[in-house]
Amino acid sequence: MAKEVKVDSKEVGLVAGLNLFNFFLGTKDLHYGLWNDGLDVTVQNLPEAQKRYSDFLISHFPEDVKTILDVGCGAGGLATELLSRGYQVQGVSPSPLLSEAAQSQAGDDFKIHHGRFEDVKFSVNEKFDMVMFSESFQYITLNMVLDKAQSLLRPGGYIVICDFFKTDAPGKSVVGGGHKFIEFQKVLNDSGLNVLEEKDITKETAPNLDLVNQMGRDLLLPTMKLIGYTFKNNRPWLSKFFTWKFRKKLDKIDYKYLSGERNAESFAKYKIYKFYLLQRD
Ligand SMILES: C[S@@+](CC[C@H](N)C(=O)[O-])C[C@H]1O[C@@H](n2cnc3c(N)ncnc32)[C@H](O)[C@@H]1O
Incomplete structure (x- = not known):
């Protein structure tokens, strides 16, 4: 008899969101949008806000980046955009349902490493110019993630993290997710990585x-x-x-x-959304 594998409820949530927004709005992105320059906060504007987020992210890539590992590649929206701009991209995806969507969106040339970043094995010679975590960093075990990402980089290679973290504001947040920011800062300090850029985009993502x-x-x-x-x-x-x-x-x-508790104000109180461009020696 086939072994029963429990389906993760977070995965179900992501796939349900993907189906809903893809059907009504034609978007296959799974990240937050960037609501800047007075863009009205309406569901119809979500694809535009998500595009602004992708453009923001890509605009910060250094010029010497050609090969990218997209960790937690979702339904392949960002990978497809990066491939169309001439980057060579591989993905990591622990979710069979999302991997299927990513493969069909990004095409057969998009290589996906199936499994959690924690477990996926790479050949020793496989090195990338950049390892990217777009809203996937929060799902990955904090005490190993930067070491493993660094081991996959060529000398002078980069790590991009764009994700939210938990602040230490008192009380309980109705929005889940995110590593504790204070713990992340410690891990980052200990990693030996150089911080080339750091931006707080909480206001634009809340x-x-x-x-x-x-x-x-x-x-x-x-x-x-x-x-x-x-x-x-x-x-x-x-x-x-x-x-x-x-x-x-x-x-x-x-x-x-x-309850109405899930709103921009409470997000900005309990979460901090950060962009980081890091570089190894
Ligand atoms: C919010 S989605 C972001 C998707 C995509 N990066 C984007 O920006 O649209 C989170 C992604 O992280 C992936 N993920 C969750 N746990 C992971 C893990 N342990 N290792 C790698 N990816 C993981 C999920 O399958 C999903 O693809």
């Missing part, structure tokens, strides 16, 4: 949470109300059982998506 808030209020809430109303009237006993059985899950959805 509006993504206002978008999530709008979607909860204007899409998820009315849909759940409609389902609840129909269920309660047509199947009262089943409805009672369901609400009792899944009360914890429903409370969680309520708190996470419908």
Whole structure:
């Protein structure tokens, strides 16, 4: 009998988001958007904001970069853009569903190393000009990530990290994810890497949470109300059982998506979104 493999709920969330936004907006990017220069925070503008994020990232690549390892390549949106600009790109992807999407979007020449960055093996001679973590850094074990990334670089090669971290603001954030910034700074100091550029883009990325808030209020809430109303009237006993059985899950959805707590303000309090360009000796 085939061994059962548990599907990670974060992966399910990413793929569900990908399907939804791809269907309605035609975007296959899985990163936040960059809401700068007065771009209105509307779901229709998400593809433009995501494009601005990709352009921002790529505009910081040094000129001597030709080969890139895209760690956590998602559905291949960035890799496809980089390939079209003449870079040679390989990806790392632990998610079979996202790898499939990435391969079909970026094409057969895009080599994907399947597995977690922590586990993937590279041949000793395989060296890149740059190792890039675009919103994937937070998923990877902190105490090994920079050492392994450095070992994959040619001398003078670069690491790009664009992701959010946890601040030490008191209280509990409704938005999960991110390494503790203070711990990351320690790991970075100990790594021997040179920091060539460092930018705080929290202000430009926080509006993504206002978008999530709008979607909860204007899409998820009315849909759940409609389902609840129909269920309660047509199947009262089943409805009672369901609400009792899944009360914890429903409370969680309520708190996470419908309470209005997921917004730009709380993101900017509990998270710091940073861009880093690092270089090894
Ligand atoms: C938010 S998505 C970002 C995707 C893409 N880099 C982008 O900018 O659109 C996070 C990515 O990290 C990947 N990921 C999660 N855990 C990982 C790990 N341990 N090693 C490598 N990638 C990982 C996920 O599969 C997903 O592709």
